[in-house]
Amino acid sequence: MHMRNILIAAGAAGGIVIAPAAQADEALLKKHNCVACHQIDKQTVGPAYRDVAKKYKGQKDAVAALSAKVKKGSQGVWGKIPMPPNPAVPDGDIKKMVEFILSR
Numbered sequence: 001m002h003m004r005n006i007l008i009a010a011g012a013a014g015g016i017v018i019a020p021a022a023q024a025d026e027a028l029l030k031k032h033n034c035v036a037c038h039q040i041d042k043q044t045v046g047p048a049y050r051d052v053a054k055k056y057k058g059q060k061d062a063v064a065a066l067s068a069k070v071k072k073g074s075q076g077v078w079g080k081i082p083m084p085p086n087p088a089v090p091d092g093d094i095k096k097m098v099e100f101i102l103s104r
Helices: 021-031 049-056 062-072 091-102
Strands: 006-010 016-020
Touching: 021 091, 049 062, 049 091, 062 091
Parallel strands: none
Antiparallel strands: 006 016
């Protein structure tokens, strides 16, 4: 198994848990409260992740562009409701979340 595709972490009972990287990246979306406004397959306050992936499919700078929007906030791309900035979210977490979103 390729190491990029798994996450190994200590379980609560002291055991080892192996989870696919995608599950870990999805967990980051919950940890950083992205799911308050976004869902995978339906629009809520913000666009569905699948719609974001479709809009940016094939754009070679999509990860960098979307990472900047997550970090600095964005308005007007998906409607009038702004996405607030997320300056406290680590850049590495943002990159993993954006890559997960673009893989939908």
